[in-house]
Amino acid sequence: xxxxxxxLVQLAQAAGTGGDPQTAAAVALAESGGDPAEVGTNQxxxxxxxxxxxxxxxxxxxxxxxxxxxxxxCNARAAYVISNGWTDFSPWSTYVSGAYQRFMPSVATxxxxxPPARSLMGQSVVGQxxxxxxxxGNWEVTQGWGPTDYDGEPEGHGYSHWHAGVDIGVACxxxxxxxxxxxxxxxxxxxxxxxxxxxxxxxxxSNVGILLGHxxxxxxxxxxxxxxxxxxxxxxxxxxxxxxxxxFEVRPQDARQPLGIGRYGTDIDPSQxxxxxxxxxxxxxxxxSPAQGLQDAIGSAVKSAIAGGEVLLGAxxxxxxxxxxVYGMRGASAQELGRDVQRQARSLSGPRRRExxxxxxxxxxxxxxxxxxxxxxxxxxxxxxxxxGSARLDPRTGLPRGPRAAxxxxxxxxxxxxxxxxxxxxxxxxxxxxxxxxxxRRR
Numbered sequence: 429x430x431x432x433x434x435x436l437v438q439l440a441q442a443a444g445t446g447g448d449p450q451t452a453a454a455v456a457l458a459e460s461g462g463d464p465a466e467v468g469t470n471q472x473x474x475x476x477x478x479x480x481x482x483x484x485x486x487x488x489x490x491x492x493x494x495x496x497x498x499x500x501x502c503n504a505r506a507a508y509v510i511s512n513g514w515t516d517f518s519p520w521s522t523y524v525s526g527a528y529q530r531f532m533p534s535v536a537t538x539x540x541x542x543p544p545a546r547s548l549m550g551q552s553v554v555g556q557x558x559x560x561x562x563x564x565g566n567w568e569v570t571q572g573w574g575p576t577d578y579d580g581e582p583e584g585h586g587y588s589h590w591h592a593g594v595d596i597g598v599a600c601x602x603x604x605x606x607x608x609x610x611x612x613x614x615x616x617x618x619x620x621x622x623x624x625x626x627x628x629x630x631x632x633x634s635n636v637g638i639l640l641g642h643x644x645x646x647x648x649x650x651x652x653x654x655x656x657x658x659x660x661x662x663x664x665x666x667x668x669x670x671x672x673x674x675x676f677e678v679r680p681q682d683a684r685q686p687l688g689i690g691r692y693g694t695d696i697d698p699s700q701x702x703x704x705x706x707x708x709x710x711x712x713x714x715x716x717s718p719a720q721g722l723q724d725a726i727g728s729a730v731k732s733a734i735a736g737g738e739v740l741l742g743a744x745x746x747x748x749x750x751x752x753x754v755y756g757m758r759g760a761s762a763q764e765l766g767r768d769v770q771r772q773a774r775s776l777s778g779p780r781r782r783e784x785x786x787x788x789x790x791x792x793x794x795x796x797x798x799x800x801x802x803x804x805x806x807x808x809x810x811x812x813x814x815x816x817g818s819a820r821l822d823p824r825t826g827l828p829r830g831p832r833a834a835x836x837x838x839x840x841x842x843x844x845x846x847x848x849x850x851x852x853x854x855x856x857x858x859x860x861x862x863x864x865x866x867x868x869r870r871r
Contacts, residue, residue: 430461430462430463431462431463431464431481431500432462432534433453433457433531433534433535433537435462436452436453436456436457436462436481436535437449437450437453437535439453439481439500439501439504440452440453440456440504440508440514442501442504443501443504443505443507443508443514443559444505444508444513444514444559444561444703447508447511447513447514447515448514448515449514450532450535450536451514451517451523451528451532451535452482452504452507452508452511452514452517453531453535454528454529454531454532454535455482455517455520455522455523455528456481456482456507457528457531457534457535458520458522458523458527458528458530458531459478459481459482459520459522460480460481460482460483462481463481464480464481464498464499464500464503465480465498466478466479466480466481466483467479468483470485472487474487476488479492479494479497479498479503480497480498480499480500480503481500481503481504481507482503482504482506482507482510482520483520484497484503484506484507484510489506489510491564491565491566492506492565492566493566496557496566502557502559502566505559505566506559506565506566508559508561509559509560509561509564509565512608513561513607513608515608546699546700546703547697547699548569548572548573548594548697548698548699548702548703549572549573549574549697549699550572550573550574550575551571551572551574551575551576551577552572553569553572554569554571554572555568555569556568556569557569558596558702558703560596560702560703561605561607561608562604562605562606562607562676562702563596563598563602563603563604563605563663563674564602564603565598565599565602567596567597567598568596568597569594569595569596569597570595570596570597570671570673571591571594571595572591572594573591573592573593573594573695573697573698573699574587574590574591575587575589575590575591576589576590576591577589578591580668582692584692584693584695585693592677592692592693592695593639593641593675593676593677593678593695593698594675594676594677594698594699594702595673595674595675595676596673596674596676596702597671597672597673598663598672598673598674599663599672600644600663600664600665600672601644601662601663601664602662602663602674603647603659603661603662603663604640604643604659604660604661604662604663604674605657605658605659605660606629606654606655606656606657606658606659606660607656608656608657609656610631610632610655610656611631611632611633611653611654611655611656612629612630612631612632612653612654613629613630613632613651613652613653613654613688614627614628614629614646614648614649614650614651614652614653614654614660615627615628615629615630615637615650615651615687615688616628616646616649616650617639617687619641619667620666620667621667621668622641622667622668623639623641623642623667623668623675624641624642624643624664624665624666624667624668624669625642625643625644625645625646625664625666625667626639626640626641626642626643626667626675627639627640627643627646627648627660627661628640628687628688628689629654629660630681630688630689635680635681636678636679636680636681636696636701637678637679637680637681637687637688637689637690638676638677638678638698638701639675639676639677639678639679639689640660640661640674640675640676640677641667641674641675641677642663642664642665642666642667642669642673642674642675643661643662643663643664643666643674644661644662644663644664644666645661645662645664646660646661647659647660647661647662648660648661676698676701676702677695677698678695678696678697678698678701679694679695679696680694680696682694
């Protein structure tokens with residue numbers, strides 16, 4: 429059964445607060461016609477499929493399973509995350525082409541209703557699927573906030589066992605991102621016996637701090653100011669944990685404490701902060717500031733440069749201490765060390781002397797033979813003497829004689845005389861006789 433504009437607007441509102449749910453509903457009508465079971469096959473190299481109301485592609489979004497894609501509420505929550513809280517519809521071709529606009533009049537008359545607040549208190553929520561602006565995908569709630577029968581949890585709020593946050597079973601290696609519109613200061617926490625590698629975010633403009641536990645690594649520095657869209661950490665299963673998940677906990681801020689949040693046991697309901705990224709329903713939640721992101725990037729670069737300079741300064745101080753120790757062991761005085769340092773500094777700072785190339789001089793052909801040895805001729809019988817009456821001069825013409833032509837030696841004649849032929853035949857007969865006599869003796 430196809431859904432109309434009224435149902436799609438309500439689904440878009442229930443997926444998350446903020447953004448433009450009317451445009452989201454119009455995109456869904458343009459993509460699937462409101463059919464939750466709509467499937468579109470693409471002619472690409474992966475033969476990918478577009479699934480459900482918002483036609484979520486299975487290749488580009490493998491974290492959205494088929495079960496979620498064909499469930500209207502789950503599909504809406506996944507599309508909410510993809511659109512960055514109903515603020516960026518560029519992933520949908522019907523929005524880029526403008527095809528969604530013909531459905532805007534019908535969704536504009538749909539009655540908008542405030543979505544009911546979702547509570548994650550108690551253990552009845554275990555097994556429910558959750559979509560959150562803090563991370564991509566649709567994941568299972570593995571433990572709710574509040575009283576629990578799990579013996580591993582300590583007492584709190586008058587209960588013998590109390591879980592101070594919500595556990596979401598995200599896969600190890602999932603990136604946790606700060607929702608758009610939020611900003612704050614990051615604090616590092618390492619608690620091997622409990623939260624493991626953790627991160628605390630003191631939310632600006634609010635009186636709460638958010639604790640993310642069981643992380644693989646933090647992607648921000650301690651004390652760093654972060655804005656919406658910043659990648660905060662990567663999930664894992666560090667600390668007191670039985671598997672990959674993220675512990676999401678909210679406490680009131682307390683400036684007297686080292687981390688800036690209240691002690692354990694002062695936790696409050698984290699449901700709205702986890703599901704909507706805030707405690708209320710402000711439309712400005714998902715507004716972003718590119719200038720603020722640029723300022724954060726410049727600040728991070730300056731901090732990294734300062735940290736690198738401190739490392740180099742420390743290495744130079746250690747090297748200087750080692751040199752001074754060696755001089756002391758040799759019995760040299762501090763004045764001698766200073767003179768050596770000044771001498772070495774002058775040798776390093778002085779300009780290097782470069783050999784200037786000699787300019788090429790124009791010479792005659794005769795002069796070139798005096799400069800270049802490879803053009804000088806060796807003395808020999810072909811060198812002509814210029815003295816008068818020399819044996820090399822032709823007496824008839826008075827000009828130098830050329831080199832004498834060597835007479836060709838006659839080739840040996842291949843003809844043999846009769847005497848030579850007779851002698852050769854005699855030698856052959858003698859050789860045959862000797863060979864026959866040698867064979868007879870061997871027998």
